[in-house]
Amino acid sequence: MxxxxxxxxxxxxxxxxxxxxxxxxxxxxxxxxxxxxxxxxxxxxxxxxxxxxxxxxxxxxxxxxxxxxxxxxxxxxxxxxxxxxxxxxxxxxxxxxxxxxxxxxxxxxxxxxxxxxxxxxxxxxxxxxxxxxxxxxxxxxxxxxxxxxxxxxxxxxxxxxxxxxxxxxxxxxxxxxxxxxxxxxxxxxxxxxxxxxxxxxxxxxxxxxxSNGYFKHSQAVSIFxxxxxxxxxxxxxxxxxxxxxxxxxxxxxxxxxxxxxxxxxxxxxxxxxxxxxxxxxxxxxxxxxxxxxxxxxxxxxxxxxxxxxxxxxxxxxxxxxxxxxxxxxxxxxxxxxxxxxxxxxxxxxxxxxxxxxxxxxxxxxxxxxxxxxxxxxxxxxxxxxxxxxxxxxxxVKWTYGQEMVAVCRYLNTLPPDAHVYFYSRRWSKNYETRVFLARDVHIEDRSTQFGDSGDFSLELDDAKQQVYFVLVNEYQLKLPELEKLYPRSQIVKGLPTPVGNPTFIAVHPY
Structure with a gap:
């Protein structure tokens, strides 16, 4: 292992x-x-x-x-x-x-x-x-x-x-x-x-x-x-x-x-x-x-x-x-x-x-x-x-971001014109793992924690045709709402985590 x-x-x-x-x-x-x-x-x-x-x-x-x-x-x-x-x-x-x-x-x-x-x-x-x-x-x-x-x-x-x-x-x-x-x-x-x-x-x-701030690290971790x-x-x-x-x-x-x-x-x-x-x-x-x-x-x-x-x-x-x-x-x-x-x-x-x-x-x-x-x-x-x-x-799986790596693998399978709405309470689109492993994907944060607009939203921007909703953690509970809003959606679920939930759920409205 x-x-x-x-x-x-x-x-x-x-x-x-x-x-x-x-x-x-x-x-x-x-x-x-x-x-x-x-x-x-x-x-x-x-x-x-x-x-x-x-x-x-x-x-x-x-x-x-x-x-x-x-x-x-x-x-x-x-x-x-x-x-x-x-x-x-x-x-x-x-x-x-x-x-x-x-x-x-x-x-x-x-x-x-x-x-x-x-x-x-x-x-x-x-x-x-x-x-x-x-x-x-x-x-x-x-x-x-x-x-x-x-x-x-x-x-x-x-x-x-x-x-x-x-x-x-x-x-x-x-x-x-x-x-x-x-x-x-x-x-x-x-x-x-x-x-x-x-x-x-x-x-x-x-x-x-x-000007280099070298000692900021030691100051951040020192008990003193x-x-x-x-x-x-x-x-x-x-x-x-x-x-x-x-x-x-x-x-x-x-x-x-x-x-x-x-x-x-x-x-x-x-x-x-x-x-x-x-x-x-x-x-x-x-x-x-x-x-x-x-x-x-x-x-x-x-x-x-x-x-x-x-x-x-x-x-x-x-x-x-x-x-x-x-x-x-x-x-x-x-x-x-x-x-x-x-x-x-x-x-x-x-x-x-x-x-x-x-x-x-x-x-x-x-x-x-x-x-x-x-x-x-x-x-x-x-x-x-x-x-x-x-x-x-x-x-260990939690520490090493099992869900985020699975998301990155999925993002790399999307077409070049894909636009991703990303929902996660733990990670933003700027998390280093995403930047390193899936940097070429057009992505924006839509979560309450990291949303680009500051507000959570499941609304679809008509100007973006190849849209994919990617749900991680508790945002997977929003799947029924997405299915109701976009009944013709294609749904992809990642492999299960140790607790049984999918690592991610992706919804493509068209």
Whole structure:
């Protein structure tokens, strides 16, 4: 099951911006549409739209490609920096890549045309650069890490939290490198910071130009400035601290235990991360830190602590604004399996079917079998949650405008001289999905909510001969009136929605 029959207005915006790039060339580093978003991934969308046409498939193909590349980059990074022996690195890389590839969280965003899917890839490249810098301890590698860190700001607004998390770890790393002269360590930091600033300079220049309104997005979603967030009513330090603490805990609760549906992207029908995978990742983090499994464990801890601050201080989008940690959770879950295996290896086991004990250093096949079942259970639950529960759900279909996409398909079948009277309480004729998928149709709003004349009307303009009434949502109840007014009408009904109503009803009076 996929989202192929539905589409979101934000996906259409991505496609429209891709078309604008094809027309104009560079459109800068930031687009004000959809509350504002970096344009980095949109240039890839432009290439896809240029090759495959202005379709939702062309927009989503970019997400699918980036999601696939992310898994490959993740595997390669783990093979080099997972920590432990070479055999452990190989196992962790395979398990981690499998956990990420089957993650409902990752699959969901890989199947929709949101630029968000590029964020984990940018975060992984940034982390990989930092790991190489820590390994080689050479200024040029710290410059590379800085460039990769700065590039992420062109993928998603919340990347600033990744930069803070990685920056905090780098300070931690530099402080612990006491055998290296302090002047050299300061040189590493200077190389990193200067590279970040130079790379991010185009975005910084755009952001600090007041006429661009860059900070309107953050002001709209920040709990400190957004209306009705509840923050303005808190006056005591204790109440503010308790409010923020509760929101911080809620981020993790929403992620793995008691999720809420996000009306923007549709995720949250079930928790994005299965509870068992979350617990396994926590075990991997604790064991990895205790056994000093390398810098990637340390980075994961810093990300786990700092990244939830983003959704804590903003409204809505809890799962989106922490999405960059998805690969790290997959890595930690893989380490958790290694932790259980190593624990079993240090014990003596009485045989299940025979009296002798299994020697220390050997793991009974039943334990290995349980670990295999644990892996299959987590990946299987992720796939089941994604393709059986989440994507086919009524909530996702509503979020991705099943009715509007069906209307657009119908509009594209009409003759060139057709004129459409459109009735919908949810969408106007200017909704981005209609503009992207059925732009050449002559259409006017006739609903009470969006009517061009300001008044609802079923009257027919005699000057327009090829008229089609298209009814969506409760306006389908007007069908008997239309049949009474125009008894010779031809009626077309769209496929049924999950509740049984047609996606649309079209009435052609002649």
């Amino acid at each position: 996929s989202l192929s029959t539905d589409s979101h207005g934000d996906e259409a915006i991505v496609g429209l911006e891709g078309e604008r790039i094809l027309r104009e060339g560079s459109i800068g580093v930031y687009s004000p549409r959809a509350l504002g978003q970096p344009t980095g991934p949109l240039y890839l969308t432009a290439l896809s739209v240029g090759l495959f046409g202005s379709t939702i498939w062309a927009v989503r193909a970019v997400s699918a490609l980036i999601g696939t590349i992310t898994v490959g980059v993740f595997y390669l990074m783990l093979r080099r920096h997972a920590g432990g022996t070479e055999s452990e690195k190989r196992v962790v890389a395979l398990l981690g890549a499998a956990f990420l590839a089957t993650s409902q969280w990752h699959l969901h965003y890989s199947r929709i045309g949101f630029p968000l899917i590029s964020w984990p890839l940018c975060a992984l490249l940034m982390i990989w650069g930092a790991l190489e810098a820590a390994k080689h301890k050479q200024a040029r590698w710290w410059c590379v890490a800085g460039v990769l860190t700065g590039l992420g700001i062109y993928s998603y607004n919340a990347h600033i939290m990744c930069m803070l998390a990685l920056g905090a770890w780098m300070l931690f790393f530099v402080a612990r490198e006491r055998e290296t002269p302090i002047a050299r360590r300061l040189g590493w930091l200077l190389a990193f910071i200067s590279s970040v600033i130079v790379t991010a300079m185009p975005m910084l220049l755009y952001a600090f130009n007041p 400035t957004a209306p009705n967030s509840g923050w303005a009513e808190l006056h005591r330090f204790g109440s503010k601290f308790g409010y923020l603490s509760a929101r911080y805990i809620d981020v993790w609760n929403n992620l793995g235990f008691n999720s809420r549906i996000d009306s923007v992207d549709g995720i949250g029908v079930v928790p994005p991360v299965p509870a068992m995978m979350m617990l396994l990742a926590a075990l991997g983090l604790l064991w990895g830190w205790k056994s000093k499994r390398g810098n990637l464990i340390q980075i994961s801890l810093f990300f786990a602590i700092i990244m939830p601050i983003g959704p804590t201080i903003t409204i809505e989008g809890l799962n989106r604004r922490v999405f960059a940690i998805a690969p790290l959770l997959a890595f930690l879950a893989a380490v958790g399996i290694i932790a259980i295996y190593r624990w079993a290896q240090r014990r003596t086991w009485k045989g299940v079917f025979k009296r002798e004990k299994t020697p220390v250093g050997q793991v009974p096949s039943v334990v290995v079998g349980c670990l295999v079942l644990l892996f299959i259970g987590i990946t299987g639950q992720n796939l089941y949650n994604c393709f059986v529960i989440s994507l086919p759900s009524d909530s």
